[in-house]
Amino acid sequence: MIRQPDSQHAECAAPGSDSDRGFDGWVPSDVRGKLTEDAPLDKLVWFKSGGAADWLFEPADTDDLVSFLARLDEGTPVMALGLGSNLIVRDGGVPGVVVRLGKAFATVEVLRDQVVECGGGASGILVSSTARDAGIAGLEFLRGIPGTVGGFVRMNGGAYGREVADILVDCDVALHDGTLITVPVADLHYTYRHSNLPDGAIVVSARFKGTAGDPKVIGAEMDRIAQAREESQPLRSKTGGSTFKNPTGDKAWRLVDAAGCRGLKVGGAQVSEKHANFLINTGDATSADIETLGEEVRRRVSESQGVTLEWEIKRVGRW
Known part of the structure; x- marks a missing residue:
């Protein structure tokens, strides 16, 4: 059996301070991978926004990873980071350890x-x-x-x-x-x-x-998929992929469009003109801009369409 998290929203940490750090200044001495304190994450996520990780760990291999995890304090937050394509890292950074799996x-x-x-x-x-x-x-x-x-x-x-x-x-x-x-x-x-x-x-x-x-x-089908994405999605923008889950029997983009949100802006964040279920960083958006825009879209869709959209993009870290 898999142990269940305490909350389905546990990845969205509350505002934090130095007390959020699980290491208390101690780092395992036999780490073979790369361990970086106060590591900027904005360049590692597609939105190109957000704060730093208290610690960023890039393990050398699986043995290095499990050894590292076994030595952490029980309450240390741990989060995996892939390509950062479906993620908002909040501007206050991420408490604990972010693990990035490399080559x-x-x-x-x-x-x-x-x-x-x-x-x-x-x-x-x-x-x-x-x-x-x-x-x-x-x-x-x-x-x-x-x-x-x-x-x-x-x-x-x-x-x-x-x-x-x-x-x-x-x-x-x-x-x-x-x-x-x-x-x-x-x-x-x-x-x-x-x-x-x-x-x-x-x-x-x-x-x-x-x-x-x-x-x-198989290759022809993959080419079809690649072309369909290119034609319908803002792939060349700073974006986070599909923002909201599709409600049963409907499409999130249709509801966002029907609520008049296509092109809506908050600060440097904008609802994509090309695909209404994508948010984009037009150049200088903060993560707060992006998340605030998403919440405004949810509010407008709820009021005008009677549907409460659920976030598909993960939002992590401190405000």
Whole structure:
């Protein structure tokens, strides 16, 4: 069984101070990866905004990660960071430790029976391209998810009619206390853009199963997905991907449009003119601008359309 988080909103930390730091100045002496104090995160997220992490840890490998986690104080907040494509880092920074999985976790290996084993830091493009080259169909939609395996396994990422729940066999997860476990897909209890992985748990690898296919046909489908994204989404802007979850039976972008929010601005943040379910940083937006704009959109949609939109983008850190 997977331990449950205390709250589904635990990742959105309250305003903090130095007391939020779990290390109290102490760093494990045998870390082989890179550990940085007061590390800026704005350059690591797609919105290009937000504060610093108290500590940023980039482990050398899985053993380095679990050893590090096992030595942390029990109450130290831990958060995994992938490509930062679906994330608002608040301007006050992130308390505790942010873990970023680097090249050692970006591997993809083809196993038998159309199974692909992927590191938690591997991108959706790399996974789908490797599957294509091996003649494995069913993973093409990962080409349309701008993130890493760790993130879209946690969130049951999906695009173009498919989601991770359709292809995941199991995943290896490092828990907050340094325990490494293998979790079968059934134990994640996937729902729309949600799993029951607890806060502080980090997906270090996962196995996806497809079906036998023709690499040319698979490649053509991946090209179609790439073209559809290019035509419909503001990919060349500082953005965070889909902002709100699609309500049952409807589309978030349609509701935002119907509420008259396309092009709406708060400070340097704007609702995209190209796709109304995307927020963009026009150049100098703070994370507060972006989050405030999102909340204003939610308010207007609720008042005019009678629907309360749920955030799909994760918001983390201190105000």
